[in-house]
Amino acid sequence: MPSLALVAHDQKKDQMIAWVKAHEAALEPFRLYATGTTGGRIVAETGLRVERLKSGPLGGDAQIGAMIAEGKLDALVFFIDPLSALPHDVDVKSLLRLAILYDTLLAVNEATASRLLEAAATGSNGSETLSPQT
Numbered sequence: 735m736p737s738l739a740l741v742a743h744d745q746k747k748d749q750m751i752a753w754v755k756a757h758e759a760a761l762e763p764f765r766l767y768a769t770g771t772t773g774g775r776i777v778a779e780t781g782l783r784v785e786r787l788k789s790g791p792l793g794g795d796a797q798i799g800a801m802i803a804e805g806k807l808d809a810l811v812f813f814i815d816p817l818s819a820l821p822h823d824v825d826v827k828s829l830l831r832l833a834i835l836y837d838t839l840l841a842v843n844e845a846t847a848s849r850l851l852e853a854a855a856t857g858s859n860g861s862e863t864l865s866p867q868t
């Protein structure tokens with residue numbers, strides 16, 4: 735089962751929830767992970783099962799980065815707030831850096847996230863990356 739992590743900063747959480755609801759069927763085939771607060775809202779407001787990690791500022795971004803480094807994550811949807819200063823900006827940068835380094839499927843805005851799911855569904859792109867790991 736391919737794995738996908740969902741992460742959204744506070745000002746982007748409403749957008750993440752709306753996006754998850756709009757793509758619930760397409761997200762069901764994934765083993766889903768999320769940082770703590772994002773995951774809590776997804777579990778409370780959608781029908782999806784999500785494995786919650788720590789909250790981003792408390793190490794959740796770092797946990798997802800470690801999953802990438804260990805080859806345990808196929809794709810990351812990360813709705814970043816481009817208008818706020820974040821105390822854990824170094825963690826955000828580290829996570830993005832690892833996703834780039836390991837060539838992980840990465841979407842940092844809604845338009846790209848939707849295309850990523852379409853590609854995963856059709857297998858027209860990234861099918862190899864999204865094939866089951868175990």
Ligand SMILES: O=C(CO)COP(=O)(O)O
Binds near residue numbers: 788790794
């Ligand atoms: O801060 C985050 C990502 O950098 C997200 O963490 P939460 O989902 O716990 O708010």
